[in-house]
Amino acid sequence: xxxxxxxxxxxxxxxxxxxxxxxxxxxxxxxxxxxxxxxxxxxxxxxxxxxxxxxxxxxxxxxxxxxxxxxxxxxxxxxxxxxxxxxxxxxxxxxxxxxxxxxxxxxxxxxxxxxxxxxxxxxxx
Numbered sequence: 001x002x003x004x005x006x007x008x009x010x011x012x013x014x015x016x017x018x019x020x021x022x023x024x025x026x027x028x029x030x031x032x033x034x035x036x037x038x039x040x041x042x043x044x045x046x047x048x049x050x051x052x053x054x055x056x057x058x059x060x061x062x063x064x065x066x067x068x069x070x071x072x073x074x075x076x077x078x079x080x081x082x083x084x085x086x087x088x089x090x091x092x093x094x095x096x097x098x099x100x101x102x103x104x105x106x107x108x109x110x111x112x113x114x115x116x117x118x119x120x121x122x123x124x125x
Contacts, residue, residue, distance in 0.1 A: 003050065007037035024070055025062060032058030 011033030018026040035057040036050050045053075095112055098104035106115030 003040040003047075004037045007033045007040060007050070007054075011037065024066060024073075027069075028061040028066065029054075029058045031061050032056075 011030040014026045014030035014033060018024070018030070032054045036054045039045070039053060040050065090108070092106045092108035092115065094115070095105035095107050098106075098115060101116070103114055103116050105112050
């Protein structure tokens with residue numbers, strides 16, 4: 001197997017691992033691996049030089065592109081904000097009678113789920 005194919009596979013593995021490990025770092029190491037794969041297609045270079053190119057290109061892409069890519073990917077609201085917008089302040093309909101502290105069926109947005117009733121008490125002092 002030639003070096004270019006190995007670097008493409010390494011890059012693909014790093015790219016897939018990015019989905020498991022948060023932080024948007026492994027993605028740039030995948031880019032570094034793909035850069036080395038392209039270079040090894042055209043030039044016959046030693047493994048030491050390949051590793052140096054991999055490390056330098058990965059670090060440079062992290063330093064130059066990480067903030068920009070993060071800004072593009074996370075311009076929308078965070079998922080917790082989306083959940084809050086989706087559920088807070090909305091009304092659901094009880095499908096069954098639910099006493100305080102008890103569970104029952106609740107219809108919310110045409111989906112029936114398990115719900116719990118509770119009472120909030122507070123005093124103004």
